[in-house]
Amino acid sequence: MVFPSTTLAQLGRSALFAGMPPAEIAAIVAHSRELTFDQGACLFLEGEPATTIYLLLEGHVRLARLAPTGKQVIMHLFGPGEELAVIAALSKIPYPADAEAATTVRALAWPSAPMLDLLYSHPRLAVNALRVVTARYVTLQSRHQNLATRSVEQRIAAELLRLAQEEGSPNGRSLPLSAPLARQDIADLIGATLYTVSRICSAWEQAGIIQTHNRQIVIHDPAALRAIVDEL
Amino acid sequence: MVFPSTTLAQLGRSALFAGMPPAEIAAIVAHSRELTFDQGACLFLEGEPATTIYLLLEGHVRLARLAPTGKQVIMHLFGPGEELAVIAALSKIPYPADAEAATTVRALAWPSAPMLDLLYSHPRLAVNALRVVTARYVTLQSRHQNLATRSVEQRIAAELLRLAQEEGSPNGRSLPLSAPLARQDIADLIGATLYTVSRICSAWEQAGIIQTHNRQIVIHDPAALRAIVDEL
DNA sequence: CGCTGTTTTGAAGGATTTCAATCGATGTGG
DNA sequence: CCACATCGATTGAAATCCTTCAAAACAGCG
Numbered sequence: 001m002v003f004p005s006t007t008l009a010q011l012g013r014s015a016l017f018a019g020m021p022p023a024e025i026a027a028i029v030a031h032s033r034e035l036t037f038d039q040g041a042c043l044f045l046e047g048e049p050a051t052t053i054y055l056l057l058e059g060h061v062r063l064a065r066l067a068p069t070g071k072q073v074i075m076h077l078f079g080p081g082e083e084l085a086v087i088a089a090l091s092k093i094p095y096p097a098d099a100e101a102a103t104t105v106r107a108l109a110w111p112s113a114p115m116l117d118l119l120y121s122h123p124r125l126a127v128n129a130l131r132v133v134t135a136r137y138v139t140l141q142s143r144h145q146n147l148a149t150r151s152v153e154q155r156i157a158a159e160l161l162r163l164a165q166e167e168g169s170p171n172g173r174s175l176p177l178s179a180p181l182a183r184q185d186i187a188d189l190i191g192a193t194l195y196t197v198s199r200i201c202s203a204w205e206q207a208g209i210i211q212t213h214n215r216q217i218v219i220h221d222p223a224a225l226r227a228i229v230d231e232l
Numbered sequence: 233m234v235f236p237s238t239t240l241a242q243l244g245r246s247a248l249f250a251g252m253p254p255a256e257i258a259a260i261v262a263h264s265r266e267l268t269f270d271q272g273a274c275l276f277l278e279g280e281p282a283t284t285i286y287l288l289l290e291g292h293v294r295l296a297r298l299a300p301t302g303k304q305v306i307m308h309l310f311g312p313g314e315e316l317a318v319i320a321a322l323s324k325i326p327y328p329a330d331a332e333a334a335t336t337v338r339a340l341a342w343p344s345a346p347m348l349d350l351l352y353s354h355p356r357l358a359v360n361a362l363r364v365v366t367a368r369y370v371t372l373q374s375r376h377q378n379l380a381t382r383s384v385e386q387r388i389a390a391e392l393l394r395l396a397q398e399e400g401s402p403n404g405r406s407l408p409l410s411a412p413l414a415r416q417d418i419a420d421l422i423g424a425t426l427y428t429v430s431r432i433c434s435a436w437e438q439a440g441i442i443q444t445h446n447r448q449i450v451i452h453d454p455a456a457l458r459a460i461v462d463e464l
Numbered sequence: 465c466g467c468t469g470t471t472t473t474g475a476a477g478g479a480t481t482t483c484a485a486t487c488g489a490t491g492t493g494g
Numbered sequence: 495c496c497a498c499a500t501c502g503a504t505t506g507a508a509a510t511c512c513t514t515c516a517a518a519a520c521a522g523c524g
Contacts, residue, residue, distance in 0.1 A: 067381040069464065075373055091366040096373060119359055126358030127351055133365045134323040141307055141328060144376045148423030149299040191380030193481055198503060425513055430471060
């Protein structure tokens with residue numbers, strides 16, 4: 001297996017391996033395989049033992065839990081550069097949710113066992129992992145608060161702005177989101193129904209605040225969304 | 233400062249210090265002070281730099297965020313033996329929520345700075361911290377799913393059962409919760425209003441499922457609550 | 465015993481869901 | 495290249511759950 005330097009560099013830039021000695025990163029890469037998943041493919045299922053860690057190179061992954069009623073709740077939407085399954089694998093617990101490829105996905109995958117040893121020999125890795133989990137916790141906490149206190153409209157606005165912020169590309173006033181988001185995805189993300197989301201989004205589209213085409217969303221008026229979030 | 237052996241033993245049993253060499257634990261204890269907070273007192277506020285870590289010895293602490301509308305959302309309810317502020321302190325981020333003493337509280341407190349060094353010299357500590365944060369994440373994830381998919385009635389039932397489970401004392405069919413829970417607290421915990429919670433709880437009291445007296449809750453029929461959660 | 469804060473209860477209103485049906489777009493095979 | 499099938503999006507109307515507002519009942523506690 002060949003490791004293009006770009007891949008190695010990518011690993012070094014990732015939150016999990018930041019500051020790790022290149023030799024160690026190389027050792028980890030040596031254990032990794034590059035995998036491809038078709039849209040809709042499943043990376044892992046809730047309850048499975050967490051034996052694999054992923055680093056997304058390309059594409060998006062939905063981390064979601066399926067309620068007994070059939071309703072899905074998206075816990076996190078992963079984009080390129082993000083680590084998947086870190087929480088479960090490094091804590092030796094089963095995957096707490098399902099992971100499904102939202103688009104075609106290219107990812108680096110490696111067994112978690114060798115990482116667990118590294119966790120003890122390389123404190124920096126453990127501290128990084130702690131940071132990754134913490135960041136995810138804070139994000140979820142914020143979304144939880146939104147779900148408990150804000151209207152559907154406000155939650156959609158807040159979520160779109162959050163996703164836009166992660167992209168970090170203020171492209172001349174119009175922010176395109178790289179993640180493909182169907183109405184149903186938005187609904188699962190904010191805890192609402194497809195129908196309410198559709199009504200709100202099409203109203204926004206009329207108003208020129210956003211524009212959607214085939215699951216691709218472009219935010220034309222971020223200020224309007226922010227105003228909706230801050231409303232009342 | 234004197235360190236009764238009970239305190240040292242308590243630290244050793246805590247999730248954060250499990251498996252650490254006693255000498256290290258002693259060193260940590262050496263930096264700690266025992267503090268007391270009156271009911272309603274504030275341990276820290278959202279946004280403050282996280283300079284202190286707490287280990288609850290006695291009493292309960294509400295970790296909550298206050299929304300701009302004035303609505304409170306309880307993120308976690310801490311009981312004796314639980315660590316507070318681990319997430320923020322070890323990741324060097326500001327406290328992400330307010331902490332308020334729900335009862336009179338006795339806690340061990342120590343500055344986070346020395347812990348941060350230990351994090352690098354004692355991988356076991358880092359791994360433990362990772363486990364603590366992970367556990368909290370999984371719990372929040374589960375509550376988030378409940379909020380998104382279940383009715384108020386189901387959420388109250390689920391939350392009471394969760395709290396009962398944490399106590400771990402199946403005391404001859406009737407489970408008393410050690411944490412004092414006012415109607416408002418339950419509401420803040422599950423994301424509902426005081427009024428709806430009151431209606432449901434008093435109905436359950438009529439039915440003999442639970443019993444409440446001055447914020448103390450006793451579950452008489454856990455099976456009935458479980459049935460409500462599993463409903464539909 | 466009065467005071468303050470919590471709990472209960474009622475009635476009205478509102479936000480979201482649910483159900484049902486239509487529309488549109490995308491992609492496929494004839 | 496069109497017709498059809500499929501999947502997602504939209505829209506309407508009714509139902510529901512929950513909140514909101516208001517007021518009374520009921521503690522604990524000085």
